[in-house]
Amino acid sequence: MPALSTPSVPDRLAVRLGHAGLVPFVLGALLAMLVRVDVLPFVLGALSVYAGVIVSFLGGIHWGVLMVARDAAPRRLVWAVVPSLLGWVSVVMPPHAGLVIQALLLIVCYLVDRRVYPVYGLSKWLTLRFRLTLVASMSCFMAAAAASA
Numbered sequence: 001m002p003a004l005s006t007p008s009v010p011d012r013l014a015v016r017l018g019h020a021g022l023v024p025f026v027l028g029a030l031l032a033m034l035v036r037v038d039v040l041p042f043v044l045g046a047l048s049v050y051a052g053v054i055v056s057f058l059g060g061i062h063w064g065v066l067m068v069a070r071d072a073a074p075r076r077l078v079w080a081v082v083p084s085l086l087g088w089v090s091v092v093m094p095p096h097a098g099l100v101i102q103a104l105l106l107i108v109c110y111l112v113d114r115r116v117y118p119v120y121g122l123s124k125w126l127t128l129r130f131r132l133t134l135v136a137s138m139s140c141f142m143a144a145a146a147a148s149a
Contacts (some may be wrong), residue, residue: 044095059083
């Protein structure tokens with residue numbers, strides 16, 4: 001399988017944009033712990049929708065990689081759509097439950113990426129992926145816990 005033409009490590013802009021993408025996760029988790037009870041459903045819903053979008057984005061990365069690499073292995077094509085489908089299901093669930101599912105999906109997506117990225121020469125992106133996954137999934141778990149409190 002051919003390696004994709006990508007930087008050997010994420011450049012500064014990619015790192016900054018990745019970190020900027022964490023703002024809704026961290027802000028959502030903090031607000032879930034601080035807002036009044038009557039505002040909490042809005043905060044949880046907003047965070048849940050954002051998490052679902054990000055889970056779908058993570059599947060889309062695989063779709064893009066497969067298009068460029070022209071490697072249409074059936075299991076990889078299937079995986080490319082699974083995060084979107086599960087992310088959609090999690091968004092229509094009550095947010096306190098959906099956020100737990102989304103946190104788990106973020107972790108599963110990272111675990112899959114750990115196996116797939118090296119095949120396409122993308123292993124240098126895994127450190128950034130790990131950091132983003134850690135903060136995003138912990139934010140979802142914290143917000144779900146705040147909803148249960």
